[in-house]
Amino acid sequence: MSTLDEAGTPLANAIRFLSIDAILRAGEGHQGVPLGMAEIATALFTRHLKFNPADPQWPDRDRFVLSNGHGSMLLYSLLYLTGYARIDLDQIKTFRQFGSHCMGHPEYDPASGIEVTTGPLGQGIANAFGMAVAEAYLNARFGSGIVDHYTYAFVGDGCLQEGIGQEMISLAGHLRLGKLILCWDDNRITDDGSTELSISEDVRERFRVAGWHVIDVDGHDIDAVSAALELARKDPRPSMLACRTVIGRGIARLQGQRGGHSGKLFDADAEAARELLDWPHGPFHVPDEILSAWRRAGRRSADSYHAWQARVAALPADERAEFERIQAGRLPDGWRDVLEDYRRRAAENTEAQQGIMVSAEINDLFATTLPERMVGCADLEAPTSHKRRLHAFTAADRSGAYVHCGVREHVMGAMANGMAAHGGVIATCVTYLAFSDYERPAMRMAALMGLPVNFVFSHDSIGLGRNGPTHQPVEILASLRAMPNMHVMRPADAVEAAECWEIALERKDGPSTMVFARQALPPVRCVHVAENLSRRGAYVLAEGVGSARQVTLLATGSEVAIALEARARLEAEGVATAVVSMPCWEIFDEQDADYRAAVLGPGTVRVAVEAAVRFGWDRYLGERGGFVGMTGFGASGPAEVLFEHFGITAGHVVEEARRHLLKGIEQELKEEA
């Protein structure tokens, strides 16, 4: 290792001092990464990374992910130094201030050069893995002239301790993603102190066991790192550079120690560092010569960029149009017709169908119409059936659109995020709803970044039956509906499923959670209409007849049929009752007040029925509202027995409606008296 009293290179030190100055000004921040990885970053950005700050979203750029996102000043420094217009010196100076582009953690903004939001550990390397999968798939589809780039990620000990990191290591090794290259900041320090407090294993060996190419390198030696990157790029395996570094290198008081991570910096630290590293320049000042060198690095890929543009321009017209279409995330002409045709046929069907198998059928339709779709699944191919017309993406065959993720839900979700952030691919992932909890931290990141990922789930309630409460979601619909920017859709039958899929595929500014039943659902939409009724989130499926509506029954998914049965009984008793199907609350909540009121029926008794907990429903029920659903966890038994046992039946819906009607009458009498 190069000794600490060496001056280091001016280019790396430019990163160091921008970071020190910004953190000092902010009064807080994490200096450990930018100071410890400055040489690694310099090697990558000045000699290897294919990128163009003038066109940050060049589709064939190498992707760079700072998985240890707390070290965000490293990224901001690099973006400024290499010349990304949106990260200028003023932004750097406002690091961690409200409204700054230089936020505490990097936040997804590809136009600024920020490929993904990172911070929650392990997400970034799993996103990088997803980017590498997308690249390999698109490379197989469009050829190396059009798609051929690396994905680099910087990673600390935390990301590798997290289960999601371990899942990624295992799966990326299995898939032999040779263009995925990690630089591990092996500084032997985490927030608690020495890594020896919580880990003894040889991390290098752990990667090797999983089939990775591992190179040991002095992380402060730019030439050595550069040589290692060269080796990494040539190896057919994914590569991990184990870069031995000193955390917080340059701050003599803290470097190599626990405090190097994010211990508070003082003016004296910065002064001492300037002395130590021979950096006589003032705060936020990068001498022209050094800045010019960095800017030259930022123009390094200009030839590649223009050559690539020429190759794209030279593509046959249809191929070029197709490439541009998927890059823009535009769906192909006629895609809606496929779904409308499906809806038309579904409306004629009178047989009950397993909820998830309806989604599988729709997925089959997309196999040819939307070749940009990739589907990952967590070892539930048979019970979810979203593979059928796809073939597997493997180490040997990159043309497959179906990724067998193994029993690894978390990396699956983050992979999908990485695919979506990469572009050119529409990402879907599939598992059981109970296991969405395993995937949830990635789903949250999709919502936060506004990535259009389709999170598909089967086995959505006690209706899955005898596998019991571990597998029966009761609180999970509520927990996902609570998440900002997440659309949660629970279609009632095949027609609604096609409508929801249409909405999910249209969505560009956030993820959709699509929830399907395991059990067979009777059709509830038996008349074809051109309009996608689910597009308003909720709608009157059946209006009260005869007199003015007295009761409004609200339901989703498998319980819509129960509500219809309850309505039939109430109508038979002369109670005018409407059924409202609510496939997506979030969309309904965005409708205008008049529409919402018309659907919910002001002044009517409202009873919701859903095989889940009441939590969240009150917003629609009002003070005269009733609820039929779950009050706790489920049980092991046949689905029909469970629905009966937990009282999720038309009979109970009728009783609940009657009870509230009666309460209303009593109330009126009391008020009159």
Add this chain to the structure above:
Amino acid sequence: MSTLDEAGTPLANAIRFLSIDAILRAGEGHQGVPLGMAEIATALFTRHLKFNPADPQWPDRDRFVLSNGHGSMLLYSLLYLTGYARIDLDQIKTFRQFGSHCMGHPEYDPASGIEVTTGPLGQGIANAFGMAVAEAYLNARFGSGIVDHYTYAFVGDGCLQEGIGQEMISLAGHLRLGKLILCWDDNRITDDGSTELSISEDVRERFRVAGWHVIDVDGHDIDAVSAALELARKDPRPSMLACRTVIGRGIARLQGQRGGHSGKLFDADAEAARELLDWPHGPFHVPDEILSAWRRAGRRSADSYHAWQARVAALPADERAEFERIQAGRLPDGWRDVLEDYRRRAAENTEAQQGIMVSAEINDLFATTLPERMVGCADLEAPTSHKRRLHAFTAADRSGAYVHCGVREHVMGAMANGMAAHGGVIATCVTYLAFSDYERPAMRMAALMGLPVNFVFSHDSIGLGRNGPTHQPVEILASLRAMPNMHVMRPADAVEAAECWEIALERKDGPSTMVFARQALPPVRCVHVAENLSRRGAYVLAEGVGSARQVTLLATGSEVAIALEARARLEAEGVATAVVSMPCWEIFDEQDADYRAAVLGPGTVRVAVEAAVRFGWDRYLGERGGFVGMTGFGASGPAEVLFEHFGITAGHVVEEARRHLLKGIEQELKEEA
């Protein structure tokens, strides 16, 4: 490997046919594990496991966890065969029927011999890890005469692919838990088919890298498995028996194949198996000779059991009382006084205190009063400070009560569940609230099992400031409140924190989530009262004065102080306003209707304020209710700027109250007109 046409042993075949018959009768189930692991189970239960079916909860029994819980018939067969009274043949015959003890997946019931609920993959081995930690800690405390047992877990490929499983491997190896022994069902099949679809790494090597002792063994050779278990028990490292097996062994049509996992069985399969394995006995019939052999195995540990009882009886009286106390989960005399004393002092304090540091102070108090508490933390020792008066539990020192879990939240939560299920330990784990999502699948299991784990979180809102939206929970309170049987507590100051800790420690039938702010909170409870006001979940902190209450402000945690400020302004305007602090919704919801009404103030305008999304609040707000809080994700910036930016201020609470008062007046005028 023993060849498939060998008969196998009658003892193992008793497991096989009970399982086949039960699954056949149920019409579904997972035969792969009970048929594939029958010999392994026979070796363990007839030659090694220390247990007593007549006293299933013998504190020093070996623990056995079926982490691949879908293979539940293996466990039920073993419990019946060895003589656990509550799992009799009638229960076996009702496998997977509603109300049966033999549920689809094993559900926590230690009195029946079911140590933990398993099914969601990876949880079981992580629970087993927690049990092994608890054993080592108690062994250090009480000596090998009193606590000295092994923890065995059966595990399939799925558990090991899951991130939580990988976290467990890494941490258990680091901690050298020599009495933790896994038997891996290496059948090379998962639900999707060959494991080659999703994994290439050498699983044995992965364990070895992490410091485990790995033994390869033919999983169908009872003697070989037994010899390997013998070796495993002697090794100071945790051991993994890589048991090569044939999935579904005995069902000729399916064994060794994908369908062996849970492919539907038919009568002809059972008949063919009877032929193949030379088992001429009828359904559910275990010949006396074989049953007797199993029952003898169930009495194998009788001598150990009695010797252990004698050793406990011979303990010095105080030591014995202490051991019995912690086993019973009774808290020591005077523990409440410690908290009340803290509360008294806290009520006199007028300075703002960081929320999490208050919890840290209370944690310090317990260091001596509750030595049975163990605390795990996910690499956030400094910012959460729950170590201070504890020392680390390490490979070399088992007397430490603080487990450095590394950046591994998921295994931390499941470890705590395992500790709680083990008994003798009160488990707490600590991280940031944003990372509760990583831990959530384990939290759900705690809620489902009803385990009294304390899940402690810091950094509970935008109040954490500049680390930005990745670290700022906005939806997480709601998502946890949606979970059945989970108490979510968000104390407003030190007094409430002590009250909430008292309630959490008292709770025996489920977990508590305790949520603390990073930022300093001004005291809101400045007068000491003997009563624990939080015990009712919510209470009137300040009543409206002058006239009848017109406005009720509802708040939790850091927003209680904001509500108090808003109340002062409203009262100054002559609006009688109460502030209700709601540290725990779930407890409040259990109070009688009169109390709830009195707190919520029927007919008053209600405005809730919480630095989180509104989701779930409507149940308390009624149709005239307002809300001041978050509508989406947070942002990076100083806490005070963020509260202002997102409008979570006393001023906005006042405005919201005024707006609703006005609406009410307008409504009345309209009704009068």
